Amino acid sequence: MPTPGYVFRDGGPIPDDEIQSKNTSTGQTQDVVRTPSKSISISTTSPVNTPTSSRSTFSSATESHALANASHEDKGAAQTGHDATEVKNLGWNDHPENVPKPLVGGLPNEELWLLVRRFNKQMYHVKAMNEAPPGGLDLNIADEDEFSPDKLRANIERLYMTVIVGVIGFGKHIARLRSWREPRRTAAFCAAYFIAWILNLVVPVLTLTMIVLIAYPPSRDILFPPAPLALVDSKTGGVQSPMAGVLGSHDSVTGAPENYKGEAVEKEAGNFVNSFASIAISSASGKKDHGNPDSDPLNASIPDPTDVAVAGADAKDNTAGGSNTVKHDKTKQPMEDAMWTKMRPIMHVIGDIADGWERFANALSPTPPFPEDAPRLRLAALLVPVLAISLLTTSAMFMKMNTFFVGFGFFADPIIWRAASWLNREFPNWQKLLEIRNTILKGVPTNAQLTLTLLRVGEANKAPLPPPPRSDEAPPDHPAELDKDELTLDASHEEVHDAIHHDAESKAIADGSSTTSSTAKPKHHHGARVLGFLKGTTKTGVEAKLGIDKVRATAGSNTAKNHLGILPKPGEYLPSGPIDFKARYRGKKGWVYISTSATTPCVSFSSHASDGTGEQTTNELEPIFSIPIEEIKELKKVGGLGWKSKLIVGWATDRNVADGLEIIDKSGNSWKLTAIGLREELFNRLVAMGSQKWESW
DSSP: OOTTTBBBOOOOOOOOOSSOOOOOOOOOOEEEESSHHHHHHHHSSSSBOOOSSSSSSSOSSOHHHHHHSSSOOOOOOGGOOOOOSSSOOOOTTOOOGGGSSSSTTTBBBHHHHHHHHHHHOOEEEEEEESOTTTTTTOOOOTTTOOOOOOHHHHHHHIIIIIIIIIHHHHHHHHOOOOOOOHHHHHHHHHHHHHOOOOOOHHHHHHHHHHHHHHOHHHHHHSOOOOOOOBBOTTTTTSSSOOOOOOOOOOSSOOOOOSSSTTHHHHHHHHHHHSSHHHHHHHHHHHOTTTTOTTOOTTGGGGGOOOOHHHHHHHHHHHHHTTOOOOOOSSSSSHHHHHHHHHHHHHHHHHHHHHHHHHHHHHHHHOOTTSSHHHHHHHHHHHHHHHHHHHHHOOOOHHHHHHHHOOOOOOOOOOHHHHHHHHHHHHOOOOHHHHHHGGTTTTTTOOOHHHHHHHHHHHHTTTOOOOOOOOOSSOOOSSSOOOOOOOOOOOOOOOOOHHHHHHHHHHHHHHHHHHHTTTTTTTOHHHHHHHHHHHHHHHHHHHHHHHHHHHHHHHOOOOHHTTTTTOOOOOOOOOOSSSSSSEEEEEEEEEEEEEEEEESSSSEEEESOOOOOOSSSSOSSSSSSEEEEEEGGEEEEEOOOOEEEHHHHOOOOOOOOOEEEEEEETTTTTTEEOOOOOOOHHHHHHHHSSSSEEEEEO
C-alpha cells in the first residue's frame, strides 16, 4: 500500500448517496434529433426541456465567444469549412501523427494539447453567469469558490509550472551573466550599466530596456539567449548534467524525458506537491473533500492514512513525557477546523498569483486567436511616463517623494479610511474594477480562458478539437533534440554531449557490470512477497465488494447503481467521441449524444446506440433524457468512488476509476452520468458549445 504522500486524484467532488430525480414525465410532442447515421426519437414520456427560443436568456457573449466566431487569416484544420452534417471528426481516435497539423492556426498541436491537459486538471465545477464579466472574458474564479484539497493541489501545481519555473529560469539567466562564461554578452551589460551609472541614468536605462523587451519580442532572445533549464548550473552559470540524468526536455527543471511537450513539468509539479508535509498529505489524498459520500461501500471501512501522521505526533509526545490527554484535548478539533478554514483564502491567493503570471505571459507572448500587439503595446505604453519621470527627476527628488508617501501612509489613517468608506458606499465594486485583469490586462486571458476560447473555436466551426493523446509507454531515454551550435553557453560540443548523455553512459556501464553477475543466485525478497499477498487479498476484497454492488443495484439501490462500470476491464478500448460517449445513467449502460444538427442543439442519453463497433444499431433511438445546450447552467465533475476507496482500488487493481459528470439546467433539474470513459472530453465539449458565460467554482 502506498505510503502517505502518494497522490490519487479524485477529479472533483464525489457523487451523493442517492440520485433523486427531479424530472417528471410531461406530455411532450414527439421531436427527432438527426445524426449522420441514426435518429434519436424523443418519446412523449421522456423528460425533455424545450427552451422558449433558439437563443439562451443569457446576455451578450464575451470576447472569447467573439474571437471564436471571428474569421482569422491563419487558419488550422478546425477553422476551415467542411461538408459534414453533424461535426467533423479531426482524429479523436487516431494516432497523434495522423491528426491534422495545425488544428488551430499559429499554434502547434503539442502546445494545444498541453493547454487542454492542464485545463482538465484545473476545471472541476462551472456555473453560468447572468451578467457580463467585468474584464470581457469569462471563466474567472468565483469569490465564493469553496475550498477542497484537489483544488489546492491544482493551484499549487499551477504555481510551480508558471511562477516557480519562471523564477528559476530568471535566476539561471542571472547566473550566466555573472559568471562571465559568455564574455561578450556580460561585457555589454556591464558597460551599459556603468555608463548609465556615471551619467545618473540607471533608472531610465532599465526602464527603456523593459520597454524594448516588451514591445519588441526578438530582443528577448538577443539579450537573454535561451538554453535548456536543466543544462545550466544555477551557481556557476556553466553546463551541468541534468538531475534526471538525461536531457529529455528543455523546459523542465530536472530535464526528465517526456512523450509530449509539457509532461515533464507537469510530473515535476505533482512531485512538488507530494513533497509537502502534513497539509500537503491531506491535499494530495483529498481528505475533507466536500463531496465524499458516507455510504461508499469501501470508504467507510478503510482507515484514514492522514491520521497516521497525527497519531504518530501524539505518540511521540507521550513517549517524551507529555501528558496523555489526547482524548480530552479541547483544542485539537477547533485548531484543525481553523486551519482548514484558513486554507480557502490561501488557495485563492495562490490561484490569483498563478492567474496574474499567466496573464502577463500571455500579454507578452500572445497565442492565437488573441490579438498579438495590443496587450504588449499597452504594457509598454504604461512605462513611457515612468521613463519620462525618471529623466526629469533627480535622486534627491525621488527620495523626497518616497519619504512623503511613507509619512502620509503612517499618519493619514483617518483620511484613508474615510476615503475608502466613501468609495465602498458610492462604488461598491471599485476594488474589483481596479484589478489588473480589468484594467491594464483587460482582455488578456489566463491559460484556462485561452483553452476555453480554443475549444470554442472548434465548436464554432463544428470541428471539435481532438483530445490530448494518451500514452502508457515510458518516455524515451534518449536526449531531446538540441542544436549545439545555437547554444551560447561557454562549453564545447563534447562537454554538452557528455552532460546530456550522462545517464545513458552510466546505464551502459551498469548493464555491463550486471551481465557478469547474471548467473548469481537471485535473492528472495520476503517483504515483496508479503506485499504481493496483501495486494492480491485486497484486490479480491475490492472485487467482492463491487460484486455485491451489482446485486444491490439489481435490487434497486441507487447508490449501488452509481458504482456500476466504474472499473473498466483492463485493455478495454472504447472508441467514442466527438458525438457519442459511452456512459451510464442510474446504472444503465448507454451513450451520451451531442447533437448540433438539430434546430436546438442538445445533449441526450440513450440506452440504444452504437459505440462505433457496429453492434446494437437501431434506426429509432429513445433517449431517456435530452437537455438543450443553452439550458445548461451548471457542469460538475463527480468521482466514481470516495478518495480512500480510490486509493485502495488504484493500488490493488492497477486500474483507473471511470468518473462521472453532473449536468444541471436553469430549472434546477439535475442529471448524473457515471462511468464515463471520456469524461474530460465530454465536459470540454459541453462547456464550449453554448453562449453561456462561465464562472469557475
